[in-house]
Amino acid sequence: MLIIFFIVSTVFGAIIFFAKSKVLSRLFFATFIVFQIALCIYAYLHPDMEDSLFYKFDSLGVLLTIVLTILSISTFYYSIIYLERKATKAKSESTYFAALIMFIAAMTSANFTENIALLWASIEATTLFVSVLIFHERTKDALEATWKYLFISSVGVAIAFIGILFMSIIGSKNGLSDLNFQNLATAAHNINTIWLKISFLLILTGFSVKLSLFPLFAVAIDAKTVAASPVNALMSTALTNVGFISIFRTYTIVAHTDALGWAQNILLLTGILSIFIAAIQLTRVKRLKRMYAFSTMEHMGIVSLGLAVGGIGYYAALLHIVFHSLVKAGLFYQINQIHALYKSKWINDFGGFFKISPVAGLSLLLGFISITAMPPSGLFVSEFLIFKALFIKNQIAIALITIILLTAIIYIMAKSFLRILYAPKPLNIEPMETFNSESVIPFILFGLVIYLGINPPLFFTDLIHSAIAVLN
């Protein structure tokens, strides 16, 4: 099934790339989306089914792919708006869509793959395709960011690969021919944990590029600064989720060995460091997109804390990553209009958004409440659960530091958001056409998060529970 899907998407990508026609590209992309949805449903209906050699429809994959699909639909919509606004030429538009298809396909493969090496390969693929998207605007900044992103990701992926090699050592010691996660997990029992530790360390470091987590957080932020906002919406949600999956799956291998405590400490360390750095960098941030990027980093830090403490922390981490994806995507969709309106990326040029386009302003306000994890936002629930877990596991110091940092972050973000919404409107901007249609999807996404937080439906919680079943 998946093989077919990949073939189809490659073909589509190729067609779009070479056809160089707006109509065709959009048409094919739409059909691709349909395929994607079909795949989702298929995967959801066949839980834990082995598929085409290296793949398996496990709950985590399904969950995150559903998120990916939802977001790719909306991204398609906003990409069209974005490209229209920029009056893009057919050529570059076709490149854009081709890359987008391949990007999504690669992420799908990363979500579902069972084999660590293949996971690695697909992540590498995402790097290549996403850099095309980052470079889409062809500006100096874009060039710089793309270079940095490409280079650091390549190095990071290389580092991760060493980790995978070590994993393969573990495999070979138990006479494994392949590198399936489950087999590795079973193999991991009877082995000197030092291998495990080092490989986990290397993989974490390598894939921290994708997860925009300490230590290799920086380039992802630069990339998000220049990329088109719909692409950002995918980069800081679906792509980070891919990074998360890679860490999560590696973690499942470690989880049943003596190395668990060690791994937890490492995750706690990276988590708290990420939150700390995000907090302090936010005091300097001047571009809205960068602010969002750093907030992504902060949330990923929280997620890794959740993963580290275990218990309800696992559940909370997954909950958090899903909610964060939805909210952050909604915010990035909003940016699209803000930039178009003020013709600037700098927060200081914004102001009076609420007056100029009330509905969008309202959605932005809701977005602010949601992203800063204030009730009723679902993120509050997940964060709350993570804190609870931290306290139960007696990580009080970590919890308190995190709380302080989060408060600081809320303060900083509140300043920027309220500036955009309420500060006196800059003189040079002329009122342009209303955006209300554009604000619908963010409203839906934020509303969805609130609903899922307050009263999660059964299938949702079941997915999460079965996803974390491997851990405990």
Place this chain on the structure above:
Amino acid sequence: MLSILLILIAALFFPGIINKVKAKIGGRKMPSVFQPLFDVIRLFKKGAIYSPVTSLIFRLAPIIYFASVLMAILFIPLGGQKGLLSFDGDFVFFVYILAIGKFMLIISAMDTGSGFEGMGANREALYSLLAEPAFFILLGSLALFNDIASFSDLYSLMHSSTDLTYITGVAAIYVLMYMAMVENSRLPVDDPKTHLELTMVHEVMILDNSGFDLALMHIASGLKFAIYGTLISNFIIYTAWPLYIQIFLFFIIQSCFAVVIGILESFRARNKMEKNPQWILMLSAIAVVIFLTTLIITHKIILN
């Protein structure tokens, strides 16, 4: 009921006596004891002048002020007699009803829009707020003797005669006396006979009152003296004694009180304005001392 009558009578003569004593010591020819009374009557016959700046408040204030003082009297016991409206914790009502009178008086002074009266008003406010705690502490220390606390009951157990009780009694009388001075803004807090508005407290507040209102003010101040006199006399009068003795004693004490004030006023100099607060605060301090002594009497502090 009786207490009210007696207090009213006492109030009529009180200022007269004071003036008489002061004149005597000052070696001046003494006006009749009834002179203040005549003044009040004369005022009742007069019309009134109102400043165009003033508003309804200015009209309302003297009446409420006077009414509040009358109300206060209704709670004062005399020897055996309960106050007319006496109830548990009536002294709280007593203090607060006087406070509302003062409130109105102050804002009426502000109502005239005159700088001097503002000055007086603000001093009045300050002094009364400083004096209030002293009164409460005093009553609190009396309340240490018994659980139900109305004015009349407060005294009933004062007379368990240990020498400490007398000490407290004396101290209490001292505090009450000086509180009377503060409340009526007499020396050493304020000199009613001064002729410079800048240094007045009470007198300056009623500069613009005239006729009926002024008369009420005068009577009220007399009544206030009488009230404090009664409070003091209750420390001395035994409830056991037959009524006529009580009444007789009452007048004796009242007049003594008046005489003492007269003497004090003629020999004591007036405080500097900025000295007044600390001087009034001293009353609270003494009251605290009384409180502690009572704690000793009631064996809550065991000394050995």
Place this chain on the structure above:
Amino acid sequence: MTLLFIILYAATLIYFALSERVRMFVVLLSIQGALLFGVVFFSLYKIELFDFIFILIETIMVKSIIIPWFLNKVRKHNNLKRVHEPFVPVFYSIIVAVISLLFSFLVSNYLKENQIHTVYFTVAFASVIFGLYFIIIHKNLFSHLVGYLIIENGIFLFSLTVGSVMPLMVNLAILLDVFMGVLVLGTFVNRIGNTFDSIEIDQLSKLKD
């Protein structure tokens, strides 16, 4: 015999630290490629044709001919200066190179495994660390590219240390990845060279708020 090649490989690392000339980097890279071929060739127990061809392609073709050639093109295109002052004086770089060797030696001692050849491991690890270090100390993108390739070579050695457990397909993937990586990065270097007035990294530090 393989040991000799490995030692030589280690020596190339020292040379990397030593040399300041950009051309030298390229030469050293191709040498490394050749050495790697040697290593693999002699560590193979029995020569199957397919493996042999694959290795030949991977090492000689790609690592020591195509990539260096491509790098040279890039170098010329951006007409780099012959000499490049790194942040850290060469003197210290050499020390670092040695230290990285020692460190990796210690590490490999720690994880004694009959599974892996310690010497391979040591050198591979050293070359990865040194690669990272190399990137860190150099100012221009070209050298960064070189550093990246040093790391990749290290990884190649790693994959040898663990024996041939890597499925062939994955191995291919890696090869492809390196190849693609170099191509893409190289083209980007050129592009940057065109857009900015040089490929010094301090040109590329606008995104810092």
Place this chain on the structure above:
Amino acid sequence: MLYLKITTFASQMDTLLFQTAILLTFALFAIPKHFQYYWGLLLHTSIIIISSFWAIQSLFINSEALKIAFMPFMGNTLYIEIDKLSAFFILVVNFTVLTGFIYAKGYLRPYLEKKNKIEMALHFFSFLWLQLSMLLVLMFRDALAFLIVWELMALSSFLLVIFESEKKETIRIGIQYLIQMHIGLIFILLAFIGAYIGSGGAFSFEGLTEYFYTHNPFGVFFLFFVGFGIKAGFIPLHSWLPHAHPAAPSHVSGVMSGVMIKMGIYGILRVLTYIHHELLYIGLLILAISLISGILGVMLAIVQHDVKKLLAYHSIENIGIIGIGIGLGVIGIAVNIPVLTVLGFAGAILHVLNHSLFKSLLFFTAGSVYQQTHTRNIEHLGGLIKKMPKTALFFLLGALAICGLPPFNGFISEFLIYSGIFKSLLPGNLLTDVILLISFTGLALIGGLAVFCFTKVFSIIFLGSPRSDVVAHAREVENTMIVPDLLIGFMIMVIGFFPALFISPLASVVGLFTKDTSSIQQMIPILNNISISSGVFIALIGFLWILRAWQQKKQLLKQEATWGCGYTGANPALHQYTATSYADNIVQLAKPVLNVKKDFTPFKEGEIFPEERVFETHSSDIMEDNLIIKPSDKILSWFNKIAVFQTGKIQHYLLYALIFLIVITIITLLNWI
């Protein structure tokens, strides 16, 4: 049986209605600007009717708490539970919100042009949700749900505070408000988690019971106290209050100060209902903080020039009085003096109601003044009683009530506390007596200072002659803005003159804290006496008024200028006492706690003809400066200093990785972690 059926059906019905009302709030955004108010009114009234119906049921009719399944939450059902305490607070909230919303109609009229549809809708929406969240805070017992609605309350009030977002100041204040509320939330969260981990019980208020039985309650209670105290505005947790209230529109500040800060009190009371032992230190904590809040609050109020800021500080003072009542009550339990407990709690709870009444009244009237004169600085006002007599009289009423003067409601609650104190002096031991001494002295002092402050503010705003020409354009406000004053005034009078009516509900609420509530029944005759005395007082006033009228009929009344001590050239506007000079003697006395800066250039040596000078005073709140502003600024600047990770240089980024790798590897190999 039949009755039961009906009630169950009814309960389903009204729950349904309640939920529908909640859902319908979202419709506001679709409604045209000029109908939004009426839509809001409809929803408010329906919510008020339903919730009050529940509250009255559980306060007066049922003996046990009302419990209704409300909504699905986290996979199980969320109940709303209304016991006596909640019921009482619900009624208070509803009344104040109703008056506030009536007042809003007139107050918002000028904004209708300035603001667009969505902004207005957002305002009404937040106002609705402020009420809803307060009600739900009172109804939920599940901790997580409670926290969510608690923050909703903060958010909605935040949106209301920043309504006048044209002012840059407003936004800054709004953010600070939001952050401090969030910190409060965190403390409550920590408290709940602490209790949860300590006992492993249910994660809800009921879960606390178990914890408090098995552990020393002080630690967790302290967390709760800080969390709820920030909302209530106890000093030193108050620093949001004097900024947020002035910034907010008056109907909002009325509601915020009237009832929202009481939610903090509710929280503290709610927690106290679960603690049954080791209460002494808790009581002392509450009492000490409350005394500080009371005295410092009113002192800080005295030095303010901004009328709404002044009122905000008075809220702190009144919270202090409430706290004194609660603290004494708790101590009463600890030292086992039932009368102190009963009267302390009764006084506190009644004062919650009273303060909600007169404080909202004061804010509304102050708002009317602001609407007419566009200034909150009282130094520019004066003589307004002639322009807006109704407003002035209601303000005076509020002032008298807040000073706790008879025959108004403020006196009753303070009287309850006083008599509690005086009745327990005899049974109390040494410690208790000293505590009591301190507390009633404090109360007396607070009362006196309040009188001082309100004589000042009332006379400066409404009396004398105008101090600037802003007064000239002032008119009496429209009737819709007078109506709420009337309602509140009526309530104040009722409580003031017939306090005995309110004893039985008070008794039932106090019953939650102590079994033996007999002593409050004993208060009824006394309170009747009070109402008699009040009656007599009024009668006397009336009599004297008539008397004077009769006397002055015969006499001639003249109009003459105020006596200026013979100086005729006085400028009536300028030669008056100002607020500053009025406050000065307190400022002199209280230098250490109030730092008031005076900008004044002193006279130069040999300056015979002094040139024109300006004299200004600025008061700043030391607690706030040293506890909130300086530390937070320091932290943020520190953050900014060390924010050097995003250098823009690839090497550095890789360097992090290298260092990370090497360090972790080493410590791993050495088995340090």
